[in-house]
Amino acid sequence: MKREVFVVTAAYGSQQIEKLGGQQALLPVIAAAGADGVEIRRELFNEQQLQELPALAAAIAAARLIAVYSVPEALFMADGALNPRLDQHFAEAGVLNAQLIKYSLGHYRPQQDRRALRDYLARQQVHLVVENDQTDCGRLAALDAFFHGCGEERTCSGMTFDTGNWLWAGDPPLEAARRLARNVSYIHVKAVAAQGSGWRAVPPDENDTLWRETLALLPADVPRAIEFPLEGPDLVAVTRRYVNLLREA
Template identity: 40%
Template sequence: MQVSECSRIHEKRPEIVIVASAFGADAIRRDGHAVWAAAAARAGADGFEVRRELFGSEADAQSDALAQLGERIRAHGLWAVYSTPATLFRDDGSLDLDALRLAIDEASALDARIVKLQLGGTERGVATDPATLDRLMSGIAASSARVVVENGQLKAGGTIGAFDALFAALPAQSGLAMTFDTGNWHWAEQDPLDAAKRLAPHVGYVHCKSVMGEGARRFAAAPANGDARFATLLAQLPDAVPRGIEYPFIPGADVSLDADAARQVARIAAF
């Protein structure tokens, strides 16, 4: 009876992804993603987010290297997210179809379930004319991975209005979804709870982090135990989408890096 109850609880919990940078950018660049995918598996994660900006060289982004990395991630029982710092829209607000195609091709080589770009565009938003949206949807249709765009830390690509306008202009089955980063809204001076209420129907992936400090001294941190605001925010978002941990694990005198990673996976699953 107890085993059955535990199984039902586990089945209901959201899938948890560990973002590679949670182990430290320097460690990923030094050791490679595959080493730390093993650590993510030991922590009990379901997925592992590969970060293109943390590759040691451009050779790591070649198809053969990505395919090998994907095989190693799957060997640990994990599925992959592929994240690129490239923006879906250029600085003038126009669609960057080349960036989308490259991200899709690289994600395909990795055999990623999700491919994530930044939204980009201007502070006023992105192009939403019919021709642009047709080209966007045609590009997305070529992807075997789910295409998501993330709210960044700048107002260009980080405002609620920009995402609201884009999704309002797209048809319901456009193929595009959103990575909702719970912390980045603060850098862009946006209200995360307002963003969640307005954008929840379009969210396909959540990046979980709290924010400490102010202004240029802000940094990502683990949500505090019993953080009611963070819990309220997550409650506004779809509970069936994966949650990624994107704050640093912090080993200490009484806890190893592996132990803190496992603890944080359990905490984010329980929120």
């Protein structure tokens, strides 16, 4: 069975997206490159584009792409409560016919009752995935505690495992992969290079094997998404190159 590869629109850069007129303009590029799906980023919408989600949904369907909806917010707020805008975000994901909706974990407390989240998700059509972000909330200990606490409940549909974000958070990606692999249902792929006192996302390179070693520890049958810079005069060609690479890696 062919491995699914998605493209995160943010990979093309916010300036390029704005220049093109929004994320919808990238759909022909992503489809022509042979990708199976697209990750739509909420933070890249302006107010007008948020009102035009039905048109975007129709364009995604016409391009025969599967949609993932990324919300740049925490699932659990600073006081441990669920994000108060879940209804709004899930409604938007529903309009887009998204397969998944993605949040960062946020301020989950290991001893808190998860029934409210479980009951909420039982009423939704869109599946929730939780990502390791680049903050302290995205540390391995926090994600491990959340999924360990879920046990067999499967409170959410699993984890978005970002191969590069662990380095921002200060955790080893290989250890994270070993401990969390059974929870992973979607993968963000990026290589990472040192930049000053921090890191920057870069395209996978044969000289850097960490991304391959990490992928090898993760489920082989879940979608992989490009979340590293896609640049060049021929965006279809550069996108196709990396779609093929992630499909075969």
